[in-house]
Amino acid sequence: MKMNLLSNRRQKTLWMMVIGTIVLLAIIFSKVWVDTDKILTNLNTRNVAPTWDYLFGTDWLGRDMFTRTMMGLSLSIRVGLIGAIGSTVIALTLGMVAATMGKTVDRVISWLIDLFLSVPHLVALILISFTVGGGFKGVVIGLIATHWPSLARVIRAEVMQVRSAEYVQMSRRLGKSNGWIAVHHIFPHLVPQVIIGFMLLFPHAILHEAAITFLGLGLSPHEPAIGIILSESMKYLSSGLWWLAFFPGLALLIVVRLFDKIGESLKVLIDPTKAHL
Numbered sequence: 001m002k003m004n005l006l007s008n009r010r011q012k013t014l015w016m017m018v019i020g021t022i023v024l025l026a027i028i029f030s031k032v033w034v035d036t037d038k039i040l041t042n043l044n045t046r047n048v049a050p051t052w053d054y055l056f057g058t059d060w061l062g063r064d065m066f067t068r069t070m071m072g073l074s075l076s077i078r079v080g081l082i083g084a085i086g087s088t089v090i091a092l093t094l095g096m097v098a099a100t101m102g103k104t105v106d107r108v109i110s111w112l113i114d115l116f117l118s119v120p121h122l123v124a125l126i127l128i129s130f131t132v133g134g135g136f137k138g139v140v141i142g143l144i145a146t147h148w149p150s151l152a153r154v155i156r157a158e159v160m161q162v163r164s165a166e167y168v169q170m171s172r173r174l175g176k177s178n179g180w181i182a183v184h185h186i187f188p189h190l191v192p193q194v195i196i197g198f199m200l201l202f203p204h205a206i207l208h209e210a211a212i213t214f215l216g217l218g219l220s221p222h223e224p225a226i227g228i229i230l231s232e233s234m235k236y237l238s239s240g241l242w243w244l245a246f247f248p249g250l251a252l253l254i255v256v257r258l259f260d261k262i263g264e265s266l267k268v269l270i271d272p273t274k275a276h277l
Helices: 002-028 065-100 103-117 121-131 135-146 149-163 166-173 178-214 226-239 243-270
Strands: none
Touching (some): 002 243, 065 103, 065 149, 065 178, 065 226, 103 149, 121 135, 121 178, 135 178, 149 178, 166 178, 178 226, 178 243, 226 243
């Protein structure tokens, strides 16, 4: 019974990853299959409700909201990918250094982790993004600099557990260097945690980018970002143009939830204490 449940979970997770990959690639390369001319101003088709010709309707300038949404998601996903990859690299590096370079280094990095965890992500993200000049570069740097602490703490704990294992101690007694042990024993053990950490960081990075852009503190207003689209649509909701915010917001929610669900499913499968529940 437990084996059947585990097999079903694996199949479900595999299908979710396949679907997630297809959705990700389709959105990233949306410029290839969407008609980008539809985001140009066309006053003859402004404020059109959703139809088969305009699935998400058009805005006050006659721009196709489906095309704008796909391009906005593409930008948000690129920002989220860069931010999540950068944060994962920082977390892996600091987590391994903290657990292998002595008590003093461990205390310093642990203090740094606690410091970042004590400040809400959005607050730290806004401050860092504003400090480095905002825009695409500022948001990416802010995401990279603020989303690593939780994963770094997990990696540090994993490294400390592995380095005390019997096979690692045996390698030390056989004269293997710390670098050899890190590459051949510690890092392979961390790969599942790093993958899970990345998959969980990715949707959070997308959502936080959209949040600060919506507040006017993220990407430039000239960028076709989801946060910009949602921010612009707020003043037209009272006029009955509900589709301007509904479809872009729903698309963002679906993408974020899809990858968050994939990360959670991978976590359950890889964690031996949960995979057999």
